[in-house]
Amino acid sequence: MNRSTIDLxxxxxxxxxxxxxxxxxLKVGNLASFxxxxxxxxxxxxxxxxxxxxxxxxxxxxxxxxxxAEIHFDNESYEAVATLTLEASYKFPHDTSxxxxxxxxxxxxxxxxxxxxxxAMLKDGDKLRITQSAVVLENLISQFLFSxxxxxxxxxxxxxx
Amino acid sequence: MRDALTHxxxxxxxxxxxxxxxxxxxxxxxxxxxxxxxxxxLTLREIYFAGVLxxxxxxxxxxxxxMVLGLQGYETLQRYGSSEALGVLVALxxxxxxxxxxxxxxxxxRAGSAxxxxxxxxxxxxxLSAMEMMAVDPVARVVAxxxxxxxxxxPLLAALFSAMGIFGGxxxxxxxxxxxxxxxxxxMQAAVDVRNDILNGVIKxxxxxxxxxxxxxxxxxxxxxxxxxxxxxxxxxxxxxxxxILALDFVLxxxxxxxxxxx
Numbered sequence: 380m381n382r383s384t385i386d387l388x389x390x391x392x393x394x395x396x397x398x399x400x401x402x403x404x405l406k407v408g409n410l411a412s413f414x415x416x417x418x419x420x421x422x423x424x425x426x427x428x429x430x431x432x433x434x435x436x437x438x439x440x441x442x443x444x445x446x447x448a449e450i451h452f453d454n455e456s457y458e459a460v461a462t463l464t465l466e467a468s469y470k471f472p473h474d475t476s477x478x479x480x481x482x483x484x485x486x487x488x489x490x491x492x493x494x495x496x497x498x499a500m501l502k503d504g505d506k507l508r509i510t511q512s513a514v515v516l517e518n519l520i521s522q523f524l525f526s527x528x529x530x531x532x533x534x535x536x537x538x539x540x
Numbered sequence: 541m542r543d544a545l546t547h548x549x550x551x552x553x554x555x556x557x558x559x560x561x562x563x564x565x566x567x568x569x570x571x572x573x574x575x576x577x578x579x580x581x582l583t584l585r586e587i588y589f590a591g592v593l594x595x596x597x598x599x600x601x602x603x604x605x606x607m608v609l610g611l612q613g614y615e616t617l618q619r620y621g622s623s624e625a626l627g628v629l630v631a632l633x634x635x636x637x638x639x640x641x642x643x644x645x646x647x648x649x650r651a652g653s654a655x656x657x658x659x660x661x662x663x664x665x666x667x668l669s670a671m672e673m674m675a676v677d678p679v680a681r682v683v684a685x686x687x688x689x690x691x692x693x694x695p696l697l698a699a700l701f702s703a704m705g706i707f708g709g710x711x712x713x714x715x716x717x718x719x720x721x722x723x724x725x726x727x728m729q730a731a732v733d734v735r736n737d738i739l740n741g742v743i744k745x746x747x748x749x750x751x752x753x754x755x756x757x758x759x760x761x762x763x764x765x766x767x768x769x770x771x772x773x774x775x776x777x778x779x780x781x782x783x784x785i786l787a788l789d790f791v792l793x794x795x796x797x798x799x800x801x802x803x
Contacts, residue, residue, distance in 0.1 A: 385584060385585055385588045386584060388588055388592045389584050389587045389588050389591070389592060391592075392587065392588075392591050392592045392595065392693075392696065393587075393696065395700065396591075396695075396696025396697070396699055396700055397696070399696070399699040399700040399702070399703035399704075400695075400696075400699045400738075400742070402703050403635060403699060403702060403703055403706075403738050403741075404734055404738055406725070406729075407631050407635065407706060407728055407729065407732050407738070408729070408732045408733060408734035408737065408738045434733070436730065483622075486622075
């Protein structure tokens, strides 16, 4: 085996190895999509965030416009504060509302933004005033059960008369 | 009874002795690896033997491991109606665990054993002593280039394994079974994090590379200079480095992926 052919093979090996790393980073890890873009941050308070996690997508009309950067608990209002990083190319009115939604029946939580009608746009560091918390299944079931119980109690009351 | 105790004591002492010698050898190796970089040709040659010649086994096994993951993952996921998450399952299990670990095990048996046998045989045929006679340090001339060649090759091989495996998963999941292609890639991209998953996988494979190649060169250098000794050393290389990979994998996983479920 000649020396120069070894160089060639090692070169090919290193090149496709680095290519594989690049493939993992760009295609699998999606490094390119959000790290380079200009962003701004807004905060939203929720009474309950359900299963929302950091890095969950922020969508508006189904399009990913940002990600959840940070979640912490506000000890004065006893609410959860989520910091959202939005891409600067997407502008939203000042009275945009945020909802915590679930993708699919068993999917992950994400934040849905619905644009309002205000002419002033959201700026870096603004707070979203109108929010809607995550739907907690247990609360939903208990509401349903209570309403059922109330109904049947009503029926019995009528039957007695 | 007394004999058994003596044997036990001797075995423990020998083990600790060897561990100390290995540590000293590691330090000496690092200290004298200047030659491996100044005369990079030597290292290049070892990258060829450890890396390039391992390509076939790594690529083919990666492809098949990914295909099996695609089949098995689909089988389980479709029961819960979430077969679109196949991409996440294949990518995360490959990048985090299977890529570094299986590539490391293959590398240990394909390249590690060859390194041990080569150095052991050089010792048995007194080539190493001949070098010392010529005032050439065999650690700097023979051991260090092999060590660095392996350390450089291993992360690249693991990345190739993962990439090939993801391609295999794509082949079975999307092309053969018919999972939606957009969901396959987009869910994967949403779930895999560059720093937490991919970089940690690369760090893992680099650590495995250091462990496997060091065990290989040490076993070769420390081999009893007989035919039997070299064969024993080669076996020990494969056994010890496989165990080292699995044990290190547990430690590294515990360190990397348990700091809260930061996705």
